[in-house]
Amino acid sequence: MSCKSLFLKKYIVLLSEKMGKTILGISTSPRRNGNSDLLLKKALAGAESDGASIEYLSLNDYEINPCIECNSCYKTGKCVLKDDYPQVLEKLLNADGLIFATPVFFMSVCSQAKMLIDRGQCLWAEKYILKKENKSSTSNRRAMVIATGGSRSIKQYECIRWIFKTYFDCLGVKYVSGLFVGKVDEFGAIEKHPTAFKEAYRLGVMLSTPGTPLPEKPIEVEIINT
Numbered sequence: 318m319s320c321k322s323l324f325l326k327k328y329i330v331l332l333s334e335k336m337g338k339t340i341l342g343i344s345t346s347p348r349r350n351g352n353s354d355l356l357l358k359k360a361l362a363g364a365e366s367d368g369a370s371i372e373y374l375s376l377n378d379y380e381i382n383p384c385i386e387c388n389s390c391y392k393t394g395k396c397v398l399k400d401d402y403p404q405v406l407e408k409l410l411n412a413d414g415l416i417f418a419t420p421v422f423f424m425s426v427c428s429q430a431k432m433l434i435d436r437g438q439c440l441w442a443e444k445y446i447l448k449k450e451n452k453s454s455t456s457n458r459r460a461m462v463i464a465t466g467g468s469r470s471i472k473q474y475e476c477i478r479w480i481f482k483t484y485f486d487c488l489g490v491k492y493v494s495g496l497f498v499g500k501v502d503e504f505g506a507i508e509k510h511p512t513a514f515k516e517a518y519r520l521g522v523m524l525s526t527p528g529t530p531l532p533e534k535p536i537e538v539e540i541i542n543t
């Protein structure tokens with residue numbers, strides 16, 4: 318095979334891999350078009366520009382109730398609560414890439430995000446008590462986190478990282494990148510930020526690019542506006 322046709326073949330394989338990718342963005346903020354939500358949309362635009370198909374969901378459109386610690390899932394791996402959780406879970410398990418966006422609330426994720434994450438106990442039970450692999454555990458799925466905070470504190474992102482790392486382990490996705498932006502407080506503040514959108518877009522492209530080896534360490538961008 319000539320060099321030219323080899324190159325063409327490689328290009329077609331790469332393109333078809335990209336076309337098949339689905340990147341799901343999960344906006345958890347109660348504020349629609351707020352700071353984290355807008356960054357998420359930008360990251361999704363980056364993924365789309367790279368050929369991935371994208372889906373956006375806002376937890377505001379779903380009823381997700383808190384875990385009641387009944388431990389029923391320890392026997393079945395399933396949650397007994399009746400709400401929209403199964404719909405969201407199906408999307409989370411089927412996407413090739415996930416981007417979670419949250420505001421920082423009291424040094425942590427917002428309650429809407431935490432309610433979703435706590436319902437992941439059924440995934441934890443399935444994996445660690447029932448010792449069942451869910452179909453995503455063996456795949457090469459990747460995840461990114463976006464968080465925005467009003468203060469300059471860097472410590473709060475450490476807390477958020479740990480929460481998502483633990484959750485991603487249960488979801489069967491690898492944490493590959495994070496964008497943490499401080500000093501953006503009021504509604505719309507992010508739109509005046511000099512670099513945050515550019516970084517969101519860049520990391521969105523990176524998340525959707527197939528064939529790239531997983532980074533040894535997650536790529537994390539912390540921007541604390543002074």
Ligand SMILES: Cc1cc2nc3c(=O)[nH]c(=O)nc-3n(C[C@H](O)[C@H](O)[C@H](O)COP(=O)(O)O)c2cc1C
Pocket residue numbers: 346347348350351352353354419420421422423424425465466467468469470473501502503504
């Ligand atoms: C209940 C509540 C708690 C907050 N706690 C923090 C905090 O601990 N640290 C911080 O930097 N900002 C905190 N903030 C500010 C938000 O993180 C900040 O405004 C963020 O940009 C909001 O993102 P959003 O527009 O995507 O919701 C808090 C805001 C609220 C409403």
